[in-house]
Amino acid sequence: MISCDSFRTRFHAATDDAALLEHLRTCDRCLDFAAHADPDVMFRSLGGSEIVPPGGIDAFVEGVMQQVRVRDAETTIAASHGIAWPRRLAMVAAVAIAAFGATLVYRSEVPTTFEPIKRAELRTHALTTKPIVAAYDSQNATIIEIPTEKADDDVKIVMIFDENLPADL
Amino acid sequence: MKRIAIVLMALLFVSAALADTADVGKSLSVRTFQFKHKQADKAAAIIKALMSRDGSMSIQPSANSLIVTDDPESLKKVAAALAAYDAPPQPFHLTVRLISAGRGGAKTEGARIPDELRDIESKLAVLRYDSIESLGVAEFDGKEGEPGLLSLTSYRAEFNFGEYDPASDTIAVTDFTLSRLTDGTLAPMMKTTLNLKLGQKIIVGVTRQPNSQRALMMVLSAKR
DSSP states (O other), rough: OOOOOHHHHHHOOOOOOOHHHHTTTTTTHHHHHHHOOTHHHHHHHHEEEEEEEETOOHHHHHHHHHHHHHHHHHHHHHHHHSOOOHHHHHHHHHHHHHHHHHHHHHHHHHOOOOOHHHHHHHHHHHHHTTOSSEESSSSTEEEEOOOOTTTTEEEEEEEETTTOSSSOO | HHHHHHHHHHHHHHHHHHHHHHHTTTTEEEEEESSSSSSSHHHHHGGOOOOOOTTTEEEEEEGTTTEEOOHHHHHHHHHHHHHHHTOOOOOOEEEEEEEEEOSSSOSSSOOOOOOOGGGGGGHHHHHHHHHEEEEEEEEEEEEEEEEEEEHHHTTEEEEEEEETTTTTEEEEEEEEEEEETTTTTTEEEEEEEEETTTOOEEEEESSSSSSSSEEEEEEEEEEE
């Protein structure tokens, strides 16, 4: 086994020196150093051109092809279990029709004419209760609207008690 | 399978079309109302009750206009109400009678009511004054928004005719200031704003306290 210093002195790109390649299999730092100058050196150090799969190349290829056929069969089965686009479309359309139908039925059944009538009644009551004295220019005044027998009485009385008024009215 | 899909798609389009047709009746329209004589913000309060649940409005004070969005049926009602509201200033006639009332005089069965106050005799009796004296009557003709002036012996009333409110059938009499002439100068006594229902007699009594010996009564009546 050569030393790292010796390796770095003797190493050059595309080398097939068995001692150098053997050093690379045991020294990661020298492998990094060598890979910068010659990226293929790692494969050469592993003996890439001489590797033969167990059982020979034909057995290896047959195994690969068998895996390819198995994957192909799995894909076909998975596709047959999915929902075809016409069926999906039909389902979406059925749901949409049901929603539209329900909306139309709901609109035809909801009584929408009652609410405005209620609002109109409220408006009438609210506006007929307008106070006679809307404003009075004194903070110390008490204003009393004397109730009458009938709401539509033709005479209304309002008394204003104000300490600021003169005594000799 | 494709046929079913096509039929369902056709049904989908038909129902969508029906839904659109149903929506046409509820479609909203936008209309702008510009006012010549009245304020847009006050008009907004009037039409609020006439609008549908989907309606909305916005006020443009600079243009004195109101933009209303609502269904066509509600817009018709709003347009009619606003046309009636935005009428030119209307003329009104105001009558004011001034009455001096007192307590603590001679004990009698009731105050002797002057003939010119017989129409409100029963109402004045409620107030339990034993002397009632008419101080005079004054009348004024004016239009909405115009100032008015009434002279009653030693009293003077200044006021402005406000806006007529068709909903309550009232005319506002704003800044009604009653002054008394004392030693040649007018001294303001009170200032108020009143809502007078047309055709109704309003008795406004002013006094210092509920048990005061003296009170001043104004009988106001407004009509067209």
